[in-house]
Amino acid sequence: MxxxxxxxxxxxxxxxxxxxxxxxxxxxxxxxxxxxxxxxxxxxxxxxxxxxxxxxxxxxxxxxxxxxxxxxxxxxxxxxxxxxxxxxxxxxxxxxxxxxxxxxxxxxxxxxxxxxxxxxxxxxxxxxxxxxxxxxxxxxxxxAPLVPAFHHAIFADAHRHRVIVNIGGIANLTDLPCDGSVSGYDTGPGNVLMDLWIGRHLGERYDAGGAWAASGTVIDDLLAQLLTEPYLAQPAPKSTGRDLFHADWLNAQLASRNDNPADVMATLTAYTARTIADAIQRTAAGADDVFICGGGAHNPTLLSMLGALLPGITIASTAELGVDPDxxxxxxxxxxxxxxxxxxxxxxxxxxxxxxxxxxxxxxxx
Ligand SMILES: Nc1ncnc2c1ncn2[C@@H]1O[C@H](COP(=O)(O)OP(=O)(O)O)[C@@H](O)[C@H]1O
Ligand SMILES: [Mg+2]
Missing domain, CATH: 3.30.420.40 (ATPase, nucleotide binding domain)
Incomplete structure (x- = not known):
């Protein structure tokens, strides 16, 4: 040994x-x-x-x-x-x-x-x-991101095209096709906007289990507006953080709106799901499985939104691969x-x- x-x-x-x-x-x-x-x-x-x-x-x-x-x-x-x-x-x-x-x-x-x-x-x-x-x-x-090298070392598989998505404050993905190559980048917000919003309205650190988001309804025109953020369309290599996705960014998006806070929560959750799903479809087409790690793995509302956007792809936690997502x-x-x-x-x-x-x-x- x-x-x-x-x-x-x-x-x-x-x-x-x-x-x-x-x-x-x-x-x-x-x-x-x-x-x-x-x-x-x-x-x-x-x-x-x-x-x-x-x-x-x-x-x-x-x-x-x-x-x-x-x-x-x-x-x-x-x-x-x-x-x-x-x-x-x-x-x-x-x-x-x-x-x-x-x-x-x-x-x-x-x-x-x-x-x-x-x-x-x-x-x-x-x-x-x-x-x-x-x-x-x-x-x-x-x-950044620096985790893809590690994801490649321990999660790459010769028979399954895997994508690892780390949903922390920011979300990043690692694409691991069966040919042994690796690519990855920050997709955009993970939990950071959701945390900001629930902190402001309910004084909580995060939306435990995605319950508050699940009680709201996604506001389609707000989601469409959030999706116009230029970072999302930029080609990789790219990385981001609180330098971009901060309280002022969110305030600017919501200025002159008066939406129901629970609906905004649902929309911000959908925004994270949508930006991740779009990234997978754009740069990791043909993936068999998506494995989630980071705190977002504990948000079933987020995960079910992601699943709905990626039909035919299995979504699971990295626990399935033997590593606790936390x-x-x-x-x-x-x-x-x-x-x-x-x-x-x-x-x-x-x-x-x-x-x-x-x-x-x-x-x-x-
Ligand atoms: N039970 C839970 N339900 C919903 N969200 C959760 C839960 N546990 C953690 N999170 C989310 O995960 C975040 C922490 O994720 P983490 O991977 O530690 O991010 P970072 O690397 O940015 O610190 C929390 O701020 C929260 O938004
Ligand atoms: Mg953390």
């Missing part, structure tokens, strides 16, 4: 719903999940991170302090994981730490993920690999850290548009 390759993956995504932390053994062909846990971000830190999504006075100080706060939360998550698995810090090769995106502007040559990696290495005693996206951007790429992305960053340590490239140039394969991430030794 191969020696274990123990790594930790930490993901704090666009949704700002919390930290996904996994401890995995990556010595085999498929990742073995040894421990996993999700931790909510402290309310004050979450508020700071939301504030940092747009420019504000003294934002550099605020950003670096929030990065320190994140590092503390990451370190606590690591401690809890090690305890859960009964494993010592010294046995972990590295922590792959995505960080929290506060700007994603590849067109201006940068993307910023906060999180004080030095502090995390200091507190955990484990080497940290972070800043995965910058090198791809430096090579002319989008720096942990795919965090495992991907553990895998990317392993790639960095072994000097292997982590990007797919055809996905990100980078000039070539690049080793992603920087290493903060223990």
């Amino acid at each position: 191969a020696r274990p390759q123990l790594l930790i993956g930490l993901m704090t995504g666009t949704s700002l719903d919390g930290i996904d932390a996994v401890l995995v053994d990556l010595s085999g062909a498929q990742p073995a999940l040894l421990a996993a846990q999700g931790t909510a971000l402290p309310a004050a830190l979450r508020h700071e991170l939301l504030t940092l999504q747009a420019s504000s006075p003294d934002e550099i100080d605020l950003a670096w302090r929030a990065g320190n706060g994140l590092a503390d939360c990451y370190a606590d998550a690591v401690t809890a994981l090690l305890r859960q698995a009964g494993i010592d810090a010294g046995d972990i090769l590295a922590i792959g730490n995505h960080g929290q995106t506060i700007r994603h502007r590849p067109e201006r040559g940068y993307t910023i993920q906060l999180g004080n990696h030095a502090q995390l290495a200091e507190r955990s005693g484990i080497p940290v690999v972070g800043d995965f996206r910058s090198r791809d951007v430096a090579a002319g790429g989008q720096g 942990w795919v992305e965090a495992i991907a960053f553990a895998w990317l850290a392993q790639r960095c340590l072994s000097g292997q490239s982590g990007n797919v140039p055809a996905v990100t548009g980078a000039a070539g394969p690049r080793v992603l991430g920087a290493i903060w030794p223990a």
